[in-house]
Amino acid sequence: MNLNLFKRTLKDKLTATLIFALGLLLYSWLVMYIIPIYPIKDMMHLFERFPQEFLSLLAGGGMSFDIIATVEGFISMQYLAIWWLIIVGGYAMSSAIGVAVKEMEEGTLETLLAQPLKRSEIIITRFVVNAIYLASLSCLTMGSLAFFGRIYDVRLSTAGLMVTGFAGFLFFLIMFTFTLFLSLILKDRGKAVIISLTFFVASHLLNAFSDFSKNIENFRPLSIFNYYKPHEYLLNGKVNWIHTSVFVFCILFLFVGSLVVFRKKDISVV
Amino acid sequence: MVEKANNFAIKTEGLTKYYGKVRGIEDLTLEIEEGEVFGFLGPNGAGKTTSIRLFIGLLFPTRGSGKVLGKDIVEDSIEIRKFIGYIAGDVHLYPNMKGGELLDYFAAFKPELKPVLKNELVERFNLDLSKRVREYSRGNRQKLAIVLALMHDSPLLILDEPTLGLDPFMQREFYQVIKEFRERGKTIFLSSHIMSEVEKACQRVGVVQNGRLVAIENVEEIGQKKVRFMEVSFKEDVSPQIFDLSGIKILEHYNRHFRLSVKGDVNQLLKKLSGFIVEDLNFSHASLEEIFFEYYRKEGTDESKSL
Numbered sequence: 001m002n003l004n005l006f007k008r009t010l011k012d013k014l015t016a017t018l019i020f021a022l023g024l025l026l027y028s029w030l031v032m033y034i035i036p037i038y039p040i041k042d043m044m045h046l047f048e049r050f051p052q053e054f055l056s057l058l059a060g061g062g063m064s065f066d067i068i069a070t071v072e073g074f075i076s077m078q079y080l081a082i083w084w085l086i087i088v089g090g091y092a093m094s095s096a097i098g099v100a101v102k103e104m105e106e107g108t109l110e111t112l113l114a115q116p117l118k119r120s121e122i123i124i125t126r127f128v129v130n131a132i133y134l135a136s137l138s139c140l141t142m143g144s145l146a147f148f149g150r151i152y153d154v155r156l157s158t159a160g161l162m163v164t165g166f167a168g169f170l171f172f173l174i175m176f177t178f179t180l181f182l183s184l185i186l187k188d189r190g191k192a193v194i195i196s197l198t199f200f201v202a203s204h205l206l207n208a209f210s211d212f213s214k215n216i217e218n219f220r221p222l223s224i225f226n227y228y229k230p231h232e233y234l235l236n237g238k239v240n241w242i243h244t245s246v247f248v249f250c251i252l253f254l255f256v257g258s259l260v261v262f263r264k265k266d267i268s269v270v
Numbered sequence: 271m272v273e274k275a276n277n278f279a280i281k282t283e284g285l286t287k288y289y290g291k292v293r294g295i296e297d298l299t300l301e302i303e304e305g306e307v308f309g310f311l312g313p314n315g316a317g318k319t320t321s322i323r324l325f326i327g328l329l330f331p332t333r334g335s336g337k338v339l340g341k342d343i344v345e346d347s348i349e350i351r352k353f354i355g356y357i358a359g360d361v362h363l364y365p366n367m368k369g370g371e372l373l374d375y376f377a378a379f380k381p382e383l384k385p386v387l388k389n390e391l392v393e394r395f396n397l398d399l400s401k402r403v404r405e406y407s408r409g410n411r412q413k414l415a416i417v418l419a420l421m422h423d424s425p426l427l428i429l430d431e432p433t434l435g436l437d438p439f440m441q442r443e444f445y446q447v448i449k450e451f452r453e454r455g456k457t458i459f460l461s462s463h464i465m466s467e468v469e470k471a472c473q474r475v476g477v478v479q480n481g482r483l484v485a486i487e488n489v490e491e492i493g494q495k496k497v498r499f500m501e502v503s504f505k506e507d508v509s510p511q512i513f514d515l516s517g518i519k520i521l522e523h524y525n526r527h528f529r530l531s532v533k534g535d536v537n538q539l540l541k542k543l544s545g546f547i548v549e550d551l552n553f554s555h556a557s558l559e560e561i562f563f564e565y566y567r568k569e570g571t572d573e574s575k576s577l
Contacts, residue, residue: 004378012366107362111418113328115379116352266289267328 001128002121009129013095017133020091024137025144027087031079032148035071044069056208058082060225071154072234075145080164080230082204088137088168089175092130093196096179097189099126100262104187109267119262123180127255130176138169159237164230166239170247171228175200177254184261200224224250277304279426279457280325282343284334287320293481294320297334300476300483302459304425307452309468309489310461312478318461319359321478322430325459326351339426352382355419359430359461361411363403369414370399376418383422391417394443408435416444420451427451430461445470498532499554500539505547512542 047055047068059068059077067073100122103109112122142165149156178199183192207225210217220226227243280302287294295317302308312318323329325338327347336343338350363372373392377385392399395413406414412435419427427448433441448471451458462468468475469489477485504526513520513530515538522529526549532539536553543551 002379004375008375107358107360108364110323110328110358111362111376114326114351114354114356114358115376116348117379118348264330266330267323 001125002117005117005122005125006129009126010132013098013129013133016091017137020087021137021140023087024084024141027079027083028141028144029148031075032145032152032154034078035074035154036152040069040071040074043074053209053212056211057204059231060204060207060229063229063231067231067235070231070235072156072160073231075156076231076234080141080168080234081228084141084168085171085175085200085228088134088141088172089200091137092134092172092176093179093193095130095133096176097183097192099123099130099180099183101183101187101189101192104267105189113267119265120259123255123259123262127177127180131173134172134176135169138165138172141165141168156234157237160234163233163237163239167228167230167233167243167247170244170251171224173251174224174247174254177251177258181254181258181261184258184265187265278302278337278340279304279306280308280336280338280459282325282334282336285321285324285331285336286333287317287324287329288332293317294329295324295478296481298478298483300486302457302474304457305452305455306474307448307458307460307472309472309475310459310478311463311465311468311475313463316463316478317481318463318478319430322356322359322428322459322461325428326354326356352380353425355422355424355427355429357415357419357427357429357432359434361415361434363411363414363418365404366402368400368402369397369406372403372414373399373418373421377421380422383424385421387423388417388421391420391447394447395440409437409440412436413440416447420447423451423454423456425456427456427458427460429458431463432460433462433464433467498536500530500532501527501550501552502530502543502548503527503550505549508546512546513539515539515542 044065047065055065055068055077056063058081059073060081063073063077063081068077100109103112113119142161145156146158146161148154175196179192179196182195183189186192186195203223204225206216206219207223210220210223210226224246227240227246229240229243232240278301280300282298282300285298285300286296298317298321310318310321320329324331324336325343327343327350330344339353341347341349343350367375373385373388377388395417397410397413397417401410403411403414412433416432419429419432433444436444445467448458448460452471458471460468460471472489474486474488476483477487499521507526508528510520510523510528513528517533517535518539519531520528521531530539
């Protein structure tokens with residue numbers, strides 16, 4: 001890891017991260033504000049009229065109507081199962097292309113690599129900076145839910161919030177490393193983002209629609225969303241070690257793969 | 271400290287780079303001694319930038335090997351980069367950084383060499399470091415890149431088209447700085463497609479063409495090849511056949527005016543001219559640039575390789 005690059009990357013990403021943080025704060029406020037105003041029981045009457053597939057799309061697969069009717073299930077469906085992933089995942093993916101390929105396309109990577117810096121140092125340092133910011137955004141989300149929960153008298157367990165924040169952080173790191181790996185292979189940020197988006201959308205659809213088709217359900221373990229269940233973490237407050245293992249394995253595989261690909265990549269303005 | 275093998279700052283053996291099927295550089299075998307100022311000449315796309323990127327480890331060779339400052343260009347590129355100053359052919363700097371911030375940021379990557387020349391170079395190139403890079407003109411960005419490459423007083427400078435975008439005054443200042451580096455015994459590898467640039471600064475010049483190094487010449491020797499140009503205007507009509515002499519070639523001819531290249535002895539030409547009424551006569555040595563273009567005009571012929 002290179003301290004000079006670390007400080008610079010930290011500084012460069014600060015403004016964008018603060019903007020995302022503000023967005024997350026406002027979203028947390030909105031969700032926690034709604035719960036006491038529109039009691040969940042009342043909302044369930046509305047949800048009953050929605051197509052099941054639509055609810056699955058919002059809540060992810062494997063979430064029953066009874067769970068949606070709980071505060072944890074509601075927060076999960078309205079925020080943590082999809083929208084949180086879209087907001088912070090978007091941040092993670094754009095950060096991933098900023099590690100090397102954006103600079104490769106703009107030509108500044110040549111200037112950076114003309115310095116006595118190992119290629120692995122660039123990847124590791126920028127991975128660490130992004131991991132810090134992703135962890136911060138996860139903590140901030142959970143902290144803001146706890147904070148606004150206290151204000152509006154919506155009780156959530158601290159353990160549940162912590163476990164959800166941890167699972168979310170790992171999920172964001174998967175989105176980050178997946179996009180990083182693709183971007184380094186393709187040397188094209190546009191293609192990397194499009195393929196990553198397609199992968200995660202397809203993965204979500206596979207998980208969401210597995211509830212409705214036996215044929216699709218067999219493939220559910222292939223979906224990364226199958227290992228991310230915020231309502232479950234919020235309700236029982238326990239780390240799911242199977243989910244955690246899958247996440248850690250994917251992150252390590254993609255991260256090491258990125259290092260290997262970048263180590264032997266020709267650098268020139270594309 | 272940097273090891274130096276056989277006093278060669280740069281030494282390559284059959285260095286080759288292909289981008290898939292596209293040729294970058296082929297069989298580059300080169301020896302540049304410590305303290306030498308070496309010009310690397312060739313038209314755009316000839317393989318100059320590819321060679322430089324191979325030297326500093328931005329590209330990996332398809333085959334062949336190379337050493338810079340005695341270090342292997344593949345295995346030890348980090349060590350190499352500690353001791354070189356580099357200007358890219360197409361300068362790209364971080365647009366949101368201020369000039370001074372950028373210099374400090376890059377200086378921190380090389381704790382082995384302090385940026386001892388930073389203040390002097392900033393002053394000589396008249397740079398305002400308080401501006402952001404995106405606010406700089408093309409020329410000022412180039413000046414910033416020059417300061418960035420030269421401020422550590424590195425033992426080896428690798429400069430790819432370093433004067434692009436500089437005004438003539440700043441070009442002169444740049445060559446003065448290069449001269450001072452040369453006097454301090456630094457090695458300089460200067461890539462350019464402009465012969466006059468190389469003529470000003472270099473001792474030897476390598477000519478690269480279509481991905482191959484086709485000649486290495488001593489700059490002084492090229493100048494001594496006694497290629498001259500003559501422009502002559504006559505007061506009367508003269509047949510071009512009078513110039514059918516050994517070593518004489520008509521480059522241009524309109525009305526009674528001729529432009530000739532003259533190689534070797536000029537006496538037979540002067541004797542011939544004395545039989546006619548000459549209105550005007552201009553006789554000059556060819557610049558290296560003119561010789562260079564002459565060389566490319568004869569691309570691929572045996573004659574060209576004997577430059």
